[in-house]
Amino acid sequence: MLRKVFLALVLVSGVCAHAQNDLLARNYMEQGDYDKAVTVYEGLIKDTPGNFTFVTGLIEAYQETEAYSKADSLILKALDRTRNNPVLEVELGYNKQLQGNQADAQAIYNKVIAGIATNPGYASGVARAFQKYSLLEEAVKTYETAREIIPSGNFDYQLASLYGEMGNFETMFEMYLNLLEGGDNFADYAQRSISRFITDDPANSANQNLRKVLLTRMQENPDLLYNRMLSWLFIQQKEYDKAFIQEKAIARRSGNFAGITTLAIVAEQNDEDTLTLTVLAYLIDETVDDEQRLYAQQKYLELRLKSANAEQLKEIDAQYASLLDTYGKSAVTLELQADYAHFLAFRFAKKEQATNLLEEALKLPLNNFQEARIKMELADILVLEERFNAALIYYSQIQKKLKDNVIAQEARFKVAKTSYYKGDFEWAKTQLKVLKSSAEQLIANDAQDLYLLITDNTLNDSTQAALKTYAQADLRSYQNRDEDAIAIYDRVLKDFAGEKIEDEALLAQAQLFENKKEYQKAADNYLKIIESHGSDILADDAHYRLANLYNSVLNLPEKAKEHYEQIIFNFADSIFYVDAQQKYRRLRGDSIN
Numbered sequence: 001m002l003r004k005v006f007l008a009l010v011l012v013s014g015v016c017a018h019a020q021n022d023l024l025a026r027n028y029m030e031q032g033d034y035d036k037a038v039t040v041y042e043g044l045i046k047d048t049p050g051n052f053t054f055v056t057g058l059i060e061a062y063q064e065t066e067a068y069s070k071a072d073s074l075i076l077k078a079l080d081r082t083r084n085n086p087v088l089e090v091e092l093g094y095n096k097q098l099q100g101n102q103a104d105a106q107a108i109y110n111k112v113i114a115g116i117a118t119n120p121g122y123a124s125g126v127a128r129a130f131q132k133y134s135l136l137e138e139a140v141k142t143y144e145t146a147r148e149i150i151p152s153g154n155f156d157y158q159l160a161s162l163y164g165e166m167g168n169f170e171t172m173f174e175m176y177l178n179l180l181e182g183g184d185n186f187a188d189y190a191q192r193s194i195s196r197f198i199t200d201d202p203a204n205s206a207n208q209n210l211r212k213v214l215l216t217r218m219q220e221n222p223d224l225l226y227n228r229m230l231s232w233l234f235i236q237q238k239e240y241d242k243a244f245i246q247e248k249a250i251a252r253r254s255g256n257f258a259g260i261t262t263l264a265i266v267a268e269q270n271d272e273d274t275l276t277l278t279v280l281a282y283l284i285d286e287t288v289d290d291e292q293r294l295y296a297q298q299k300y301l302e303l304r305l306k307s308a309n310a311e312q313l314k315e316i317d318a319q320y321a322s323l324l325d326t327y328g329k330s331a332v333t334l335e336l337q338a339d340y341a342h343f344l345a346f347r348f349a350k351k352e353q354a355t356n357l358l359e360e361a362l363k364l365p366l367n368n369f370q371e372a373r374i375k376m377e378l379a380d381i382l383v384l385e386e387r388f389n390a391a392l393i394y395y396s397q398i399q400k401k402l403k404d405n406v407i408a409q410e411a412r413f414k415v416a417k418t419s420y421y422k423g424d425f426e427w428a429k430t431q432l433k434v435l436k437s438s439a440e441q442l443i444a445n446d447a448q449d450l451y452l453l454i455t456d457n458t459l460n461d462s463t464q465a466a467l468k469t470y471a472q473a474d475l476r477s478y479q480n481r482d483e484d485a486i487a488i489y490d491r492v493l494k495d496f497a498g499e500k501i502e503d504e505a506l507l508a509q510a511q512l513f514e515n516k517k518e519y520q521k522a523a524d525n526y527l528k529i530i531e532s533h534g535s536d537i538l539a540d541d542a543h544y545r546l547a548n549l550y551n552s553v554l555n556l557p558e559k560a561k562e563h564y565e566q567i568i569f570n571f572a573d574s575i576f577y578v579d580a581q582q583k584y585r586r587l588r589g590d591s592i593n
Contacts, residue, residue, distance in 0.1 A: 021040050021043065021044055022044065022053065022054065022057070024040055025037045025040040025041050025044070025057055025061075026057070028040065029057070029060065029061065029064075034061050034064040034065045035065060037057070037061040037064075038058065038061045038062065038065060038067075041054055041057050041058035041061055042058065044058075045058055045074075049077075049081070050081060052078075055074065055075075055078050055088075056091065058071075058074060059071050059074060059075060059091055059095070062074065063095065063098055068095055068098060068099045071095045072092070072095055075088055075091050075092045075095065076092070079092070084119075086112045086115055086116070086119070086122050086125070086126050087122070087125050087126055087129045089108055089111070089112045090108075090109070090112055090126060090129040090130060090133075090135075091129070092108055093105040093106075093108030093109050093112070094133050094135075096108065097133075109130075109135070109138050112126060112142075113126075113138065113141050113142055113145055114145075116142055116145040116146050116149075117145055117148070117149055120145075120146040120149045120150050123142055123143060123145070123146035123155065124158070126142050127139040127142040127143050127158065127162075130142060131162065131165075136162055136165055136166050137166075139162050140159060140162050140163070140166075143155040143158055143159050143162070144159070147159075156175040156176075156178050156179055157175070157176075157179055157189060157190065157193075159175055160172045160173075160175035160176050160179070160190070160193065161193065163175065164193070164196075164197060167205075169197065169205060169206045169209035169210070170209045170212065170213060172197075173194065173209055173210050173213045174213055176190040176193060176194050177190075177213065177214075177217065177225075177226075177229070180225060180229075181223070181225060194210065195236075197210075198210065198233065198236050199236070200236055200237055200238055201237070202237045202239065207233065207236075207237060210229075210233055211230070211233060214226045214229050214230050214233070215230075218230075224250055224253060224254060227246045227247075227249050227250050228246070228250060228259070230242075230243075230246045231243045231246035231247050231250070231259060231263070234246065235263070235266055238270060240263065240266070240267045240270070240272050240275050241275060243263055244260075244263060244275065244278070244279055244282075247259040247260050247263050248260070248282065251286065255288075257283055257286070257287045257289070257292055260279060260282065260283050260287075261283065261292065261295070261296070263279055264276050264279040264280050264283065264296070264299065267279060268299070268303065273303055273306060273307075276299075276303055277300060277303055277304070280296045280297075280299055280300040280303070281300065283296040284296045284297055284300065290327075294323070294327060294333070294336065297319075297323055298323075298335065298336055298339055301316055301319055301320060301323075301339075301343075302339065304316060305343065305347060308347075313347060313348055316343065317343070317344075317348055320336075320339075320340040320343060321340075323336060323340075324336060324337070324340065329360070329361070329364070330364065331364050331365060331366055331370060334361060334364070334366070334370050334373065334374070335373075337357060337358070337361045337374075338358070338361070338373055338374060338377050340354075340357065341354040341355075341357045341358045341361075341377055341381070342354070342377060342380070344357070345380075345381045345384055346384065346480055347480070351381055351384065351385060354381055355378065355381055358374050358377055358378045358381075359378070361374050362374050362375070362378075368401050368402060369402070369407065371401070372398045372401065372402055372407050372411075375394045375397060375398055376394070376395075376398060376407075376410070376411065376414070378394055379391040379392075379394035379395050379398075379411075379414065380414075382394070383414075383418055383421065383478070384478070384479055386421075386475075388418050388419075388421065388422045391414075391418050392415060392418055392419075395411040395412075395414050395415045395418070396411075396415065398411040399411045399412055399415070406440050406443070409435060409438050409440055409443050410440075410443060412431050412434065412435055413431070413432075413435055413443055413446060413447060415431050416428040416429075416431035416432045416435070416447070416450065417450065419431070420450065420454065420471055420474075421471055421474070421475045421478075423464070423468050423471065425454050425458055425464060425467065428450070428454060429451060429454055429455070432447045432448075432450055432451040432454070433451070435447035436448050436451060452537070453467075453504060454467065456500050457470070457499075457500050457501050457504075465496075466492065466495075466496040466499055466500075466501040467501060469488060469491060469492050469495070469496070470488075470489075470492050470501050470504065470505060470508075472488055473485045473486075473488035473489045473492065473505070473508065473509075474508065476488060477508070477512060482512050482515065482516060485508075485509075485512055486509055486512055486513070489505045489506075489508060489509035489512075490509075492505040493505050493506065493509075502532070502533070503529050503532070503533040503536055503537075503538045503542075504538065506525045506526075506528050506529050506542075507525070507526075507529060507538050507541060507542065507545075509525055510522040510523075510525035510526055510545065511545075513525065514545075514549070519549055519553050519554060520554075522545075522549060523546055523549050523550075523554065526542040526543075526545055526546035526549070527542075527546065529541075529542035530542050530543060530546070539571070540567055540571040540574040540576055541576075543563040543564075543566045543567050543571070543576075543580075544563070544564075544567055544574070544576040544579075544580055546563050547559075547560045547561075547562075547563035547564045547567075547580065547583070548560070548583075550563065551583065551587065557587050560583075560587060561584055561587045561588065564580040564581075564583055564584035564587070565584060567580040567581075568580060568581055568584060
């Protein structure tokens with residue numbers, strides 16, 4: 001018994017030692033210390049000559065030290081032991097290739113590929129060996145040979161990947177579409193793989209090839225899969241009008257309007273308001289699903305509000321009222337009621353009517369989340385009316401009832417913001433400290449920004465006069481009193497010139513100027529931030545927003561490039577870095593992958 005235990009311990013210690021030495025050899029290889037790697041691998045193979053990992057490791061180490069004859073000898077000995085290992089034969093061929101014996105190497109490669117016809121089970125291992133050495137044509141031939149012998153083997157996804165590496169996009173897409181058609185286990189992989197090659201540039205070679213393949217297939221077989229893929233492609237290319245054509249075809253044939261709804265959301269997120277309204281109008285007219293229609297009608301009104309004048313606001317009011325008459329006041333239409341109340345209070349100056357509507361909604365049989373939705377809207381209106389203490393009661397109730405939920409975190413942030421509006425900066429900071437580590441990134445970012453604003457502007461100012469004035473301007477902005485807000489920001493800039501609050505006021509005021517389409521005034525503010533606060537925390541914001549103005553509104557692409565360039569070279573840790581880089585490259589005429 002003791003002898004068995006002793007032998008077991010010896011075996012275990014031997015395995016551990018080999019594993020450690022293998023790790024050591026790999027480390028030497030990674031560091032480029034190939035001679036030491038050779039020594040370690042030779043010791044390992046002496047103990048375990050049949051270990052394939054050690055053999056291939058030593059082959060690579062010999063090759064790196066140009067000891068090709070030793071590699072030849074090692075491979076041949078390994079082949080003698082295994083009798084039939086086509087992967088080792090690929091290694092032998094590649095070793096010949098490294099010595100300049102291309103003809104000998106190719107003869108070995110051809111022999112290995114021909115052998116797959118007899119032993120197709122080796123196909124994957126052999127193809128991977130070829131692929132490791134960028135012998136992509138040989139890898140393709142390997143899979144194709146195996147596929148002839150085993151048609152059901154389904155090597156399409158490996159072949160598609162290889163064709164992609166070779167730049168043969170048309171064949172690659174054909175194979176990925178075969179996988180999507182089959183709906184097999186590789187369908188998700190195929191969709192992800194296709195997306196790796198597609199960019200937002202319609203002139204990109206891969207985009208053009210996918211479009212060609214899809215159109216050809218649609219002519220031969222009008223499967224809705226191809227419409228969906230075309231729609232997806234057009235969305236990637238930001239050609240939403242073309243995607244809409246495909247989505248309408250899908251909806252007509254299938255009765256499914258999910259794609260139309262998704263397109264409306266994507267178009268809105270990309271500021272394609274006119275098209276979004278067209279898509280929503282189509283959904284309203286065509287869908288037979290009441291829930292979908294109500295959603296579309298709400299989004300349609302919400303979007304119209306962006307640019308509505310006084311007369312149009314009256315029309316929107318009538319449309320909201322009409323929708324409530326049609327669908328009724330129940331828990332099902334709670335979002336409609338909340339949206340209408342928000343419109344009445346924030347855009348139509350009917351705060352009392354809005355409050356009555358919400359208080360009536362609270363009497364409905366609601367779950368905790370629905371109740372929180374209505375109380376949040378009520379509290380927001382109380383802040384609008386500057387009834388801060390009453391608002392804080394509602395926000396606190398939401399926090400207690402939905403503890404640890406994202407809605408509770410939103411309520412906590414609004415507690416902080418309300419406290420900030422009323423000048424209670426210490427209590428605001430207490431709430432924000434908790435929220436800075438929130439799992440909800442947007443809330444965490446907003447909390448961090450407000451915390452820094454308060455901290456930076458109370459540290460050396462015992463009166464807190466600058467921050468209190470700034471908070472008043474911020475409140476006016478919340479109340480949609482933009483002219484008043486702009487005037488108060490002017491007061492901040494005059495009374496507290498050169499202080500820390502200055503760049504914050506310039507940035508906030510500039511965004512209001514943009515809302516009012518006073519773009520030159522906005523640009524002037526951004527320039528002042530860059531000139532006077534070029535190394536402060538908001539400098540990258542100013543460069544990025546100014547570049548966007550020059551690029552999309554003021555039609556000064558060269559100036560836009562200058563400011564995108566500033567972010568690329570001087571603000572590598574900016575949240576705008578990636579977007580600035582892509583926009584800069586587009587302006588320069590680069591192909592974006």
